[in-house]
Amino acid sequence: MSVTLEKIVALAKRRGFVFPNSEIYGGLANTYDYGSLGVELLRNIKDLWWRKFVHCKPEIIGLDTAILMSPRVWEASGHIQHFKDAFVDCKKCKLRIRADHLIENFFASKNKEVKVEGLPLEKLEDMISSNQIPCPECKEFNWTKPRHFNLLFETKVGLLPEKQNTTYLRGEIAQGMFVNFKNVINSLRILNPNLEHNLPFGIAQQGKAFRNEITKGNFIFRTLEFNLAEIEYFFNPQKDDPQELFLKWKKEIEDWTFNWLKLPKEKVRWREHTSEERAFYSQHTEDLEFEFPFGFKELYGLAYRTDYDLKRHSQVSGEDLSFKDPKEGKSFIPHVIEPTFGLDRTFLALLSAFYKEEKGRIILSLPPYLAPFQVAVFPLLANKSELVKKAKEVFELLICHFNTFFDSRGNIGKRYYYQDEIGTPFGVTVDFQTLKDNTVTLRDRDTTYQERVKIQNLISILKEKLKCPTK
DSSP, X not given: OOOOXXXXXXXXXXXXXXXETTGGGTOOTTOEEEOHXXXXXXXXXXXXXXXXXXXXXXXXXXOOOOSBOOHHHHHHHTHHHHOEEEEEEBTTTOOEEEHHHHHHHHHHTTTOOOOOTTOOHHHHHHHHHHTTOOOTTTOOOOBOOOEEEEXXXXXEESSSGGGOEEEEEOSOSHHHHHHTHHHHHHHOGGGOTTSSOOOSEXXXXXXXXXXXXXXXXXGGGSOSEEEEEEEEEEEOTTTSOXXXXXXXXXXXXXXXXXXXXXXXXXXXXXXXXXXXXXXXXXXXXXXXXXXXXXXXXXXXXXXXXXXXHHHHHHHHHOOOOOEEOTTTOOEEOOEEEEEEEEHXXXXXXXXXXXXXXXXXXXXXXXXXXXXXXXXXXXXXXXXXXXXXXHHHHHHHHHHTTSOEEEOOSSOHHHHHHHHHHHTOOEEEEEOHHHHHHSEEEEEETTTOOEEEEEGGGHHHHHHHHTOOOOO
């Protein structure tokens, strides 16, 4: 069964996972809202990530920094100068599109895979011209020359128009961690000289980033605002081999992908960035790509940022952002390995990987601990008050332990199918036997297997079935 993006989008809207933003006003391109089920799935992804990479790792601590920062941050980091993409305009239909996406999509339509991100404008122009790449909208070949645009969103701070200052919505969440480096090392017990090890240590953060991208976004894969989770892992390059740490973090990302998210290995691959494609701050970057319905695309990234960011902020701000080894007394600027996780892309990857059609029903076979609802409770018949009353008692018993859904609409078969479609892994049915012996039917979403269990054992049984991985 082929999973298409159209099927994913239809399910997402129909069942309240994702809605087009501002739809009643015609929408806003590349922006989406998470519905009642989507926000639960996204929250579960975020919480699981935090558990694995922060709570399970004593050397990593969390931070939550502001979206708005001093514009000097972005000057120092190089984003105002370097954070840009190339775009072209169709002279006939006025379509504006990223030049690299135009070229890559053209070759993809011919079953050829090319990567041209980061190439100079002249090379992009030559590839478009030599291949006579037509406009995907009007099918004409009539492009402007490629030219750069900066991806940062500008905004104004201040009440009076004549006194407003320009600042930016953050284009990445990493800079908040770098500019707080001194605050963190001054406040953390983890850097107490009495501890055996002080480096490496990491700072983790989740949050929104914003990029003024001109692109046709493949649903929530590429949007103007998006959810990221990142770690800045600081280390002493004189003591820790950057290559070994890079490999260590590749394994950590793989563990998250395969053992925690349960994404299939055959749909995932690593790809190293070329020197042209690599970000200006990185010495080595690799992407973990996932095979979405529209092809292999970046899911997560791993970059060796060296000491670029801390050194630049030290130079521009005048603050000493070096780290003093508590045992040797030597100061140095730490280097950084940065794993980056696209949370919206994780959401889309899960929908893509676990969407199934089987014997007339749609099943979203998400890992049980990630499902928006973990369990649903049904009275067998909605017109029998004694069954409804008992089912509500079971619902009240479970709701404080699991995200629980109560459903008495339609016949029991349709209720099962609805829960299968939104990913609920377990269904509890209260029937006439329940009134006699206090047992219920527990149904498994993926196998449809049903077993009778005592109500008093329901919580412990479900907790065991809903266990998430541990480190």
